[in-house]
Amino acid sequence: MAILNSLRKNEIQELLAFQCSKRTKDLAKVIPTKFVAVIAHDDLDRVAAESLVAAKVSAVINTKPSISGRYPNGGPSVLLEAGIPIIDIDTDIDICENYKNISIDNDSNTVTFSRFSDLKNEDNKIEELQFTAKIWDKQSLEKSMIDAKNNIGSELKVFAKNTLEYIDKEVDEFFAPLELPALKTQFKGRHCVVVVRGHDYKKDLKALKPYIKEYSPVLIAVDGGADALLEVGLKADIIIGDFDSVTAEALVGPELIHHVHRDGRNPGKEELEAFGVEYLEFVSNGMSEDVAMLMAFEAGASLIVAVGTHGTMVELLDKGRRGMASTFLTRISLGPVLVDAKGVSKLYEGRIRRRDIILLVMSALLVVIIMVFVSEPLRVFLKGLRLTIRDYWYSFSDWFS
Numbered sequence: 187m188a189i190l191n192s193l194r195k196n197e198i199q200e201l202l203a204f205q206c207s208k209r210t211k212d213l214a215k216v217i218p219t220k221f222v223a224v225i226a227h228d229d230l231d232r233v234a235a236e237s238l239v240a241a242k243v244s245a246v247i248n249t250k251p252s253i254s255g256r257y258p259n260g261g262p263s264v265l266l267e268a269g270i271p272i273i274d275i276d277t278d279i280d281i282c283e284n285y286k287n288i289s290i291d292n293d294s295n296t297v298t299f300s301r302f303s304d305l306k307n308e309d310n311k312i313e314e315l316q317f318t319a320k321i322w323d324k325q326s327l328e329k330s331m332i333d334a335k336n337n338i339g340s341e342l343k344v345f346a347k348n349t350l351e352y353i354d355k356e357v358d359e360f361f362a363p364l365e366l367p368a369l370k371t372q373f374k375g376r377h378c379v380v381v382v383r384g385h386d387y388k389k390d391l392k393a394l395k396p397y398i399k400e401y402s403p404v405l406i407a408v409d410g411g412a413d414a415l416l417e418v419g420l421k422a423d424i425i426i427g428d429f430d431s432v433t434a435e436a437l438v439g440p441e442l443i444h445h446v447h448r449d450g451r452n453p454g455k456e457e458l459e460a461f462g463v464e465y466l467e468f469v470s471n472g473m474s475e476d477v478a479m480l481m482a483f484e485a486g487a488s489l490i491v492a493v494g495t496h497g498t499m500v501e502l503l504d505k506g507r508r509g510m511a512s513t514f515l516t517r518i519s520l521g522p523v524l525v526d527a528k529g530v531s532k533l534y535e536g537r538i539r540r541r542d543i544i545l546l547v548m549s550a551l552l553v554v555i556i557m558v559f560v561s562e563p564l565r566v567f568l569k570g571l572r573l574t575i576r577d578y579w580y581s582f583s584d585w586f587s
Contacts, residue, residue, distance in 0.1 A: 204247070206282040210234040211410070211431050214241045222288055224281060226250050229503070230261030230272075232385060239264060245271040245290065247297060249281075252322065257341050257503050258334040262322055273297060274320040285315060295319050345503070352511030359448055359471055360515045364484050367443055367466035371423050373485035377403035379527075380482065380492050381411035381422070382475045383431070385501055387494030390527040391418045394493065397530055403491065406482060408475045411494065412436035426481065427474040428454030429461075437463055443481070445474045472512025483520050490520060493527040 206224030207213035214237035223243040228250045252262045265272045285299035297319045409427035413436050426443040442465035446452045470477045496502045
């Protein structure tokens, strides 16, 4: 329960600056380094937590349960492993609008938000809003994760039921003919990499760079996957999705495809038009990552490599999905054409490529040439060898003449 206190202005010495948003991924893009991130994120997922770690926040305060116990979500452990405190408070008050600073007391397990009631009056009081906090540590996290794992059975039943219900409703629409947009990028007979900013996407992309360099596959980014490619020095050929998590920098160059649902829903259209860029529309049901794979398949890609896509129940629950109908149907449709990035990178490790052999031979020849020029004994030896071969050749020619 919140307690409203009042203190004199000079009694507040050190207050932490904070910034908040209801969308964690949006906050991570703009929050200054060392600020406290105030979020409202049920069951904080790994990808969101990794974005906060990358933003170098000093602490995370969640106004929703970071672990509800429905399933073992990995976000809180990512933050603690990075040395970033994570604290839960229970409030529906719009803290961002009304308060400017924050202080955290580990001894009393309290979080205090503060503001000046009237900035014109030097003697005016500072108003404080104080909350009892749940400060996560390794022990409490381990206990909650064990409880969540024990509850996974009931969550699995709900998840499976929702999946089957959606399959029954959507299967006819899902397998209806798709009308591809007029793509400039050629897919026929080429490999394709679909990049989603999901679990382990950074690790997978780095492991795939040699494969990408040799095969030059079509790079399809799903929303924030475009920025994920930029992080490793690559550029998307196509970006598809609702464009709710793409930076303006990533939009320059690739073909842009707006994912529109068959019932007319087109989330993100306003954001896309606000960028003032040209784009095409692709109408299909399901998650944008599944739609990207279907588009590549229908366009003639010979192999589709998935990076960061959501394939397990925990990954889909992290994304806020209550079932996996479109994921299941997509994988049935694509069959052996679809492979996971981890498998490709493991198969590609240790493979001797033709380019590597050519470079090795050229390097060896370069070493010999350098030695010839810098080594007098070697020059004399090679000159003598050349003269000996010439004499033998002349003798051989005279013998036949």
